[in-house]
Amino acid sequence: MSDTTFMGVERNRIDWFPRIDYSKCSDCMDCVDFCPHRVFEVQEGSVHQLVVKNPVNCVVFCRACGKTCGPEAITFPDKAATTQAIKAMRREDKKS
Secondary structure, eight states: OOOOEETTEEGGGSOOOOEEOTTTOOOOOHHHHHOTTOOEEEOTTSSSSEEEOOGGGSOTTOOHHHHHOTTOOEEOOOHHHHHHHHHHHHHHHHHO
């Protein structure tokens, strides 16, 4: 991913990336195969093979990997709350 900002806010300040519910995850790795941004990583031999390795690579407001997840183990933060947080950061940055 090449973008370092989203709507004028540094990407690493935005809390938007997939969360994995390991109690639901079947380790099918469909999300890994689907996501072109290398958000996920497979760690062979670990308790949880699938991890969110590069959270800031996730495209803000994209939820496509979650839609590919059959067991619905992938969730995202609330979109409305994230939008409000981004707007607040933009207002705060304008004051600086």
